[in-house]
Amino acid sequence: MRVKIYFVTDNKSYLPEIIAYTDYLNSLCIAYQVVNSDFNFSELKEPYIKWVIMGINRGKDKNCYLIHEYLSLSTGRFAFLKNWIKILLSTKPDYQIFLNRYIKNVFYRKKTDYSLRDMGISTSFYPYKVKKEFDFVYCGSMGRNRNIRKMFELFERGILKDFTLLVIGDVPEEIKINFVGENINYLGRVDYKDVPKALCRAKCAINYIPDIYPFNLQTSTKLIEYLACHIPVISTKYSWVEEFSEKNNYPIKYIDSFLSSKEFESFINENHAFPDMSKYLWVNIIEQSQVITSVLNGFKEKFK
Template identity: 30%
Template sequence: MTRSVLILTEERGAGGIHTVTNRLQSALAAQGWSVQMQSVRHERPGFLALFNLARQARLVIASNNFLPAYWAVLLGLIAQRPSVVWVHGPLSEVLDARPVPRWRKWLLNWTCRMADALVFASHTSQASLLRLMPARQLQVVIHNPAPPVTAAPPSLAAQNKMLGFVGRLSVEKRPQLLLQTLALLGAEFELTLVGDGPLRHELEQLADTLALRERVHFLGEQAVGPDTYRQWQATLLSSAYEGYPMAALESLAAGVPVLGTALPALQEMLQTQATCWLAPSDSPQALARTVQSVLQMAPEIRRQQALAIAERHPADAFAKAWQDLLLRLLGERTPGPRTVHFVHTGPAYMPELNAYEAHLSALGHSTQRHSTPASVPAQADVVWWICGRVSATHAQRLRHSLQVHEYASASVGRWPAIKDSIKRWQHPRPQHRVFLNDWVRERMGFDDGVPYSLRDMGVPAYFLQAQASAPADHDLVYLGEMSRLRAFVPALQAISKSGLTLLLIGQLPGDLADTVEDLPGIRCTGRIEQHDVPAQLLRARAGLNLMPNQLPVAMQTSTKVLEYLAVGLPILSNDYPWIRQMAAQYPQRIELLSSLQTPEVWTKALQAAASPMSDRSEMQHLAWSHRLSTLAVWQQLGLQEASR
């Protein structure tokens, strides 16, 4: 399908927004996009014609956050196309300078909230908008690009103090400050103003008042190129506010420094490379001193500094950032490293998270964990929900991220089937689902055609590598959720009466600890680090698995069983559906006991148990690396090995 975009504009002729919008059009066209430009102020077609243009495009972009933005969001909603609002200037400062009615502010707020993405020309513009209104959707800062760097040195006039200005002669540009600055400089300084606007006549009068008529040149609106700037020693900028001024970038690319007041946007552009180019205050005196100081530097040093700053704003980076954003809004992705954001809001320990992180890191991707979805950034590449409950609000906020819903278990507690039905009804539709096994998938009951992977539990590689350092000093070992042993106190009593010894790895609840304290031969390690578990398991001759025969746990993987197998221990277990399947798969390693309360049964079972295995090469498939490598989710989400 052809990639096509509709760009709505209102600018005409010269101006920074007009210039950079044309740059965007050229950049997208060079990458194979079909680009339609349409003014919504001058010669705007009828609504139906605009609607048809939006339907023919796959995305709608507003060239600024006012009239084009209103149209872009409205058309995007009606035509069901993603809308992007391009925010150039600092909105808070703009509205302070030009107050608007309350209904207009409400419209601006609504427009920015309803847009699928906001693109800011600078961090300055982003911070300004966020001071006015919350914006929780996708936000990207894409700095305006500089023109190609001009290699030729400046073509200076005979007298060597020429200054310049390019822009609209309007209140927000404060050009009168430039004339007041010129009046404080020596007679060898001259100022050229390229541009027109409502202050033109007032500025001409001010030039006469300050006796500057011979030193100020009003050229009016005209085409601007590198040769324009290269006739000057410096370009001056004195605006009350700016987004990310194109005139400054054009000057820098021509090798001409930009001197001005300490605008936040100009500070962002120059960074630490040319802090002396900014006056410490907005006064004409401060700007005049800055001009004199900078022009005392060697011309070649000034030129190299300007070119170095311009080279930090390449056109290809601008084009790539826009391309990546638009493809993201279309649900497409460019190759390369990504960040997967895991949302796990519950307290349960999830060993699979460590495994996912290691697997993705080996592929060249990065990961972040979140205990609340509110901390997931709107520009997240992939959001992986460990369900739980998926927040519809945040899922909508993150709608342009690839989303995975993982169901490692069916619901537990009271009314589990009802809980699963609520999840099925409430959870939004993701790009992929991951289930522990087929039983969990069927229990959840999704039938919407979303692709899925079955991801069983696994074990860390060090379990498969562990070897006993001394003879076993216990007969049995139990690892896992200790509270479940409350249902098996009679079995613990039978083990104790049989004379067998049992090592419990973990922290017992208080009531259960009191019970176990009275049972000879049973001791508890307390909480230990996961990495120390294999050595503790190998202190026993066999692993013990006790699981209530209740749904959903009776149909779900018992991780402790995999860990026993991984360290080579035979297993004694009560009988329930899942362990029955495992016993059929490992008949020599797992023995099922029909009676748990008879001491003799435990004694005979342990005598008949197989010996621990030192060579577990046939168990390598239990490793997390093997479990995860074959999942379909990686290919579908583009998370194969990243090209670095």
């Protein structure tokens, strides 16, 4: 039986996993389509796979093999209530996919087959030979709920005031207004394909994640991308990064372990060793999780 997979997204978020999935499906010559949540599935007569990035998802056609993929936990006030509502209002799927075991523990539906599929990285992340113009680089979200002001304060008047910082990404106006030191450089948003080269302009990267739920339980893709570019990392200390560091011998050091600017200077200029990061490439992450194989087998079993 021929199969077609429909990936359902809200079209608002950048989802590298969708690109990775579709690249993988292309290599297998399996048909797919990325659609919005308002796509009319009732017109489909043959059995199909509906792969929803959650959210909330209601309803399921008889000829549908339904997948719910959970990439994150709810944030902000009443986060636990938001998670519960997502479960309560969503149809029970045929299959579930979770970023990690923490997310599985929240959203798993009893007697449902599932896979754990962690974040991967693109093959474009490798050590580019460019001039090291900055001491540190930060790339990623700068929302208020991440307490990102504390990082900027380190460069404005704290222990890192004598170091330069390159900031990549959308910067809130209140950050730009309040942190105007000559040592802070705002590059703004950069095309994803150009991010690795921009990262390599710095000697060291910053993984600044608040030790609060749910951020402290979620994979830091940026940290893995930094390491793939052979950039050492200073990081806040929280559950996920502690577990990651214990399992791997990577050049990661916690910010609060530095006692002086001289220690920072020594760390960023050290000749660090970087292990092979190929296991984090998307193709290897997908194959290791066996998520595509499991989904296809589940579809065949339901419609045999």
